[in-house]
Amino acid sequence: MTRDNPVPPEILTLRRSIDNIDAALVHLLAERFTCTRRVGQLKAEGGLPAADPERDRQQIARLTQIADASGLDPEFAEKFREFIVGEVIRHHEIIAAEHAASGDGPPVLDTYS
Numbered sequence: 001m002t003r004d005n006p007v008p009p010e011i012l013t014l015r016r017s018i019d020n021i022d023a024a025l026v027h028l029l030a031e032r033f034t035c036t037r038r039v040g041q042l043k044a045e046g047g048l049p050a051a052d053p054e055r056d057r058q059q060i061a062r063l064t065q066i067a068d069a070s071g072l073d074p075e076f077a078e079k080f081r082e083f084i085v086g087e088v089i090r091h092h093e094i095i096a097a098e099h100a101a102s103g104d105g106p107p108v109l110d111t112y113s
Ligand SMILES: C=C(O[C@@H]1C=C(C(=O)O)C=C[C@H]1O)C(=O)O
Pocket: 036, 039, 050, 051, 052, 053, 055, 056, 059, 084, 085, 088, 089
């Protein structure tokens, strides 16, 4: 803003709340990725695929209702979920590759032995 157009005080007040909300979102995402990384490790140990479409369908239905009820655009909510889950799947694929390379993975069915 310029000297002739100072930032209105209410914007400054709102920005303090926005900063708090952004910090909470970062903390929540960090906690969420800690949980999903552990899911990835358990999936790798159990030979389960990274993606779980049925779980995705359940989450989409649940979060669409929550978005509707809370005044958040459901289409935005789904784009946000897809963005996060896409990163989770990327983590899971890395974890699975590292697990396979470590030799600790479940025995690979060798159809030629
Ligand atoms: C975390 C999991 O793996 C994937 C990621 C999900 C998520 O981030 O919510 C949900 C389902 C899976 O596509 C899971 O299967 O629970």
